[in-house]
Amino acid sequence: MGNETNQGPKKMVNSHYYNVILDINECREELRCGKDAACTNTEGSFRCTCNIGYYGDGYICTECYTIFDFEDHDLSNWTLNGTAFNNQPTYGNNTLSRRGRAWSNHKGDWWIGTFENRPSPSEPFGGQQGDGPQGSLTSPSFQITGKLLTFLIGAGCRGYTSPNIRAELIVDGVVVRKETPTECDGAMKEKSWNVTDYAGKHAQLRLIDYSSGFWGHINFDHLQACHKLISYTDP
């Protein structure tokens, strides 16, 4: 939002002085607002609004916005079943402590990793609960406003855990999209779902670790909604 006020000379009316507002149409200047935003002139000021399908404050407008990134490290509004997610989210690149100096490829400081046990920076680096625990973690409801959901997912291993390690998108109580990581690699990779058919609907994300075997854990971070179909990997 613009907040500039252009005050002109004082004008006397009935023995009182009043400020005379000389409006400037700031929108005539190029790049007053961000790229992909519209400028609206107002008296004494102006307003920037992101175009339809873009998200931001009118100065920086992006095609994607974050739905869940776990940076508030608070799962109190999520539903946990079983024990796999008891120690989540995970702080920092906890996987680096292990053999091969594995890289989790998370964003920010916090992410979901059901092999890990480091739910705060004060817990020992490298803490782990292992593959044994099983369970699920279901998100609060969110509205699908873009055409694409993207996210980071890792762990799971073809031939050992498939399909018992997976992420699901639930709409109206039905699983409409799922992603099963199979690459036997803890480093999360970006995957996406085309959700054009569900625009405006309310949805939930469910993460599932129903495996106790080799690579029986899930890594997940950074669910975001995007306006455009940049690329996607439907089932």
Ligand SMILES: [Ca+2]
């Ligand atoms: Ca103005």
Ligand SMILES: [Ca+2]
């Ligand atoms: Ca994160």
Ligand SMILES: [Ca+2]
């Ligand atoms: Ca497990």
